[in-house]
Amino acid sequence: MEKLKWGLIGGGEGSQIGPAHRLGAGLDALFEFTAGALDHRPDAGRDYGQRLGLQKDRAYGDWQEMLDREKNRKDQIDLVTVATPNSTHFEITKSFLEAGFHVLCEKPMTMTVQEAEDIVRISEKTGQICAVNYGYSGYSLVRHMRAMVARGDLGAVRLVKAEFAHGHHADAADADNPRVRWRYDPTQIGVSAQFADCGIHAMHMASFVTDQEVTTLSADTVSCIPVRTLEDDAMVNFRMDKGTVGRLWTSSIALGRQHGLTLQVFGEKGGLSWSQEQPNQLYWMPLNGRLQTIERGEADLSPEADRSTRVTIGHAEGMPLAFANIYRDLAEVISAQKEGRPIDPAANMVPTAKDGLRSMAAVYAVAESGAKNGLWVDARPPIFQ
Numbered sequence: 001m002e003k004l005k006w007g008l009i010g011g012g013e014g015s016q017i018g019p020a021h022r023l024g025a026g027l028d029a030l031f032e033f034t035a036g037a038l039d040h041r042p043d044a045g046r047d048y049g050q051r052l053g054l055q056k057d058r059a060y061g062d063w064q065e066m067l068d069r070e071k072n073r074k075d076q077i078d079l080v081t082v083a084t085p086n087s088t089h090f091e092i093t094k095s096f097l098e099a100g101f102h103v104l105c106e107k108p109m110t111m112t113v114q115e116a117e118d119i120v121r122i123s124e125k126t127g128q129i130c131a132v133n134y135g136y137s138g139y140s141l142v143r144h145m146r147a148m149v150a151r152g153d154l155g156a157v158r159l160v161k162a163e164f165a166h167g168h169h170a171d172a173a174d175a176d177n178p179r180v181r182w183r184y185d186p187t188q189i190g191v192s193a194q195f196a197d198c199g200i201h202a203m204h205m206a207s208f209v210t211d212q213e214v215t216t217l218s219a220d221t222v223s224c225i226p227v228r229t230l231e232d233d234a235m236v237n238f239r240m241d242k243g244t245v246g247r248l249w250t251s252s253i254a255l256g257r258q259h260g261l262t263l264q265v266f267g268e269k270g271g272l273s274w275s276q277e278q279p280n281q282l283y284w285m286p287l288n289g290r291l292q293t294i295e296r297g298e299a300d301l302s303p304e305a306d307r308s309t310r311v312t313i314g315h316a317e318g319m320p321l322a323f324a325n326i327y328r329d330l331a332e333v334i335s336a337q338k339e340g341r342p343i344d345p346a347a348n349m350v351p352t353a354k355d356g357l358r359s360m361a362a363v364y365a366v367a368e369s370g371a372k373n374g375l376w377v378d379a380r381p382p383i384f385q
């Protein structure tokens with residue numbers, strides 16, 4: 001497989017998610033970090049890019065300059081990651097797709113359902129891949145959960161319970177802190193705050209593991225810190241297309257919770273429980289059996305789990321390595337397209353623009369239901385109804 005050229009937009013010095021992308025993209029040496037527009041301040045972006053090893057002429061000041069120059073190069077990048085703030089995702093992703101680049105966009109993919117539908121259509125029309133970084137789906141044991149559900153270990157899945165509840169915006173004194181305030185301001189963040197930021201990860205995880213789509217939902221959204229316009233806590237009940245019942249709690253005021261992404265899946269024949277903060281253990285309770293701990297990296301796991309394991313058993317493996325699985329799978333999908341050969345089916349589970357669109361539809365459904373005292377509403381994107 002030929003080494004692919006990778007570009008990054010956003011992820012500047014001090015950003016939260018930039019380092020995880022660089023580690024993830026770099027782990028398998030399938031991608032070479034070739035171009036970047038890393039910062040909203042052009043000089044800072046150019047400087048940081050060069051310190052990270054980019055050639056001077058490919059450490060760009062802004063994404064438009066990067067697009068204009070890269071599209072005219074013979075050795076142009078194969079994939080660009082968009083890791084800028086949410087409100088910029090649509091324009092950047094659309095522009096790069098239309099210019100013939102594959103894109104990995106951070107979540108949420110867009111700000112509206114209409115924009116998300118546009119991205120799905122553009123990706124289908126151009127044939128360019130648009131992946132969305134639901135990076136937690138790259139964890140070995142998350143993929144093992146999915147494999148256990150698919151091979152019938154749990155029987156029919158009755159109930160899924162997902163949480164993404166942390167306590168990092170619990171200080172009421174932060175209400176006027178500009179670094180926090182914008183996150184709850186509809187003019188900057190759209191119709192939803194906490195659900196759009198974190199809840200969609202939990203909902204994607206429920207869909208990914210059960211291989212089901214959310215059809216309807218009812219939401220109780222609340223601003224526990226009253227000056228906030230948008231929700232800092234939500235409880236969402238939902239239904240899935242093969243009959244599974246869903247419960248989802250997301251919060252940013254849950255003091256004592258750190259990251260707080262967890263998933264529990266309860267079937268006729270057994271239950272599974274996994275937490276992002278202890279990602280190397282999965283708890284399995286077979287019906288009438290005893291609670292078992294499944295360790296990442298141990299023998300006799302599914303091929304999906306084996307393939308996604310990167311360090312030996314007993315050594316902690318965390319989020320950048322989950323991102324590395326997304327990047328490795330993307331490298332396979334892009335290389336297969338370039339080489340005109342079928343994609344290795346084991347690599348074909350990267351979240352796509354369709355997942356990004358489903359999330360956006362769920363965000364709007366949560367906002368609508370929350371405003372209507374929990375009315376059950378359709379959560380499917382119009383083009384999938």
Ligand SMILES: NC(=O)c1ccc[n+]([C@@H]2O[C@H](COP(=O)([O-])OP(=O)(O)OC[C@H]3O[C@@H](n4cnc5c(N)ncnc54)[C@H](O)[C@@H]3O)[C@@H](O)[C@H]2O)c1
Pocket residue numbers: 009010011012013014015016017018037038039040041062063083084085086088106107108133134135136197
């Ligand atoms: N998938 C995940 O698990 C995960 C986790 C955290 C954040 N995110 C997403 O990643 C995105 C970035 O989040 P973050 O927490 O890293 O934000 P951040 O504020 O820490 O960093 C944003 C970076 O983007 C740069 N930037 C802003 N506008 C830009 C522009 N127009 N062109 C180039 N660079 C620009 C900033 O200078 C900064 O370096 C968000 O969409 C967020 O939702 C995803």
